[in-house]
Amino acid sequence: MTSALRPSARTTEADGPALPPSMMERVTLIMDLFERPQTRLTLEAISRRTQLPRSTTHRILDQLVRLDWLRHTAAGYTLGARALGLGGREIDHSALRAAAAPHLLDLAVRTRMVVHLAVLDGPEIYYLDKIGGRAAFDIPSKVGGRAVAHCTGLGKAMLAWLSAEEVEDRCAQVMEPRTPQSIGRLDQLHRELGLVRRRNGLAIERGECFPHIGCVGLALRGPEGPVAAISVVGDDGSALELVAPLVVNVVRAVSEELLRTPRPDRHEVLVG
CATH class of the missing domain: 3.30.450.40 (GAF domain)
Incomplete structure (x- = not known):
């Protein structure tokens, strides 16, 4: 995938860069990292590359795994059966x-x-x-x-x-x-x-x-x-x-x- 979304440059006084405003944008940021069927990424790598907080990233990843968009293995996250079927x-x-x-x-x-x-x-x-x-x-x-x-x-x-x-x-x-x-x-x-x-x-x-x-x-x-x-x-x-x-x-x-x-x-x- 080629992403058209990136984390917003807006900032708050306390929290630094603001999160993308919608859940769909956050999910898109994460899924866009899996450019090939063989791509494997750790939680830390996904959080760093999307600039999303680790806790937010983990919560979204858990939901994507439950829905079979991603798989979670000892080596990290990779595309699940639903995504591979696209x-x-x-x-x-x-x-x-x-x-x-x-x-x-x-x-x-x-x-x-x-x-x-x-x-x-x-x-x-x-x-x-x-x-x-x-x-x-x-x-x-x-x-x-x-x-x-x-x-x-x-x-x-x-x-x-x-x-x-x-x-x-x-x-x-x-x-x-x-x-x-x-x-x-x-x-x-x-x-x-x-x-x-x-x-x-x-x-x-x-x-x-x-x-x-x-x-x-x-x-x-x-x-x-x-x-x-x-x-x-x-x-x-x-x-x-x-x-x-x-x-x-x-x-x-x-x-x-x-x-x-x-x-x-x-x-x-x-x-x-």
Whole structure:
């Protein structure tokens, strides 16, 4: 968002700068700080940047969290499901999809497997793209669909780069297993995410989300956390480790594409 509002320059003798006169203006000041879906800000940063008193900022933030406009995690405040559903946020996803599309197609052709692109949304992943010809019909995922993050390679690849507290905040209420192979407890999930980090970000999943289906995924990361993830999907007996270097190369290529994007708010991404 680009703000047209700023705190009033009017002053009072005792209180310094006057507050914007309406609650809507104060809420707008706060929401305008969340310029991208991945933005995370602390209470102190929001209060400082809006020039609103800390107590006023905290009160408004609590209301925004209750109404699902924002989420509060151990790492700070970030956009909630209601805000992420606004059409104006999709420009970031459009840029990401455009940068990734040719590389996803090349990966699907080279592996003859299904390729996914997804972002993290609360405890779930949200599929932005799916490529794979006839093989795609055998995989029960769809563009615009969702799956629980801790049961997917895509989700684990992104969760691995969040703090332990944020992982628990996102996943604690959805830990029931989906299949006999699913991770069902937080301690198991933390061990798995540690393994992902030791593999330089590669996440492997076999039959945890859908029976008889496996995948290998890797996240694109930015300064504020995971931006998205890319995976190759096949049956759970596939030699996923053999296609992992191709996934790494594609994530690197998409990262470089995003860095070349001539946008002032372009994604800054890291690999692995």
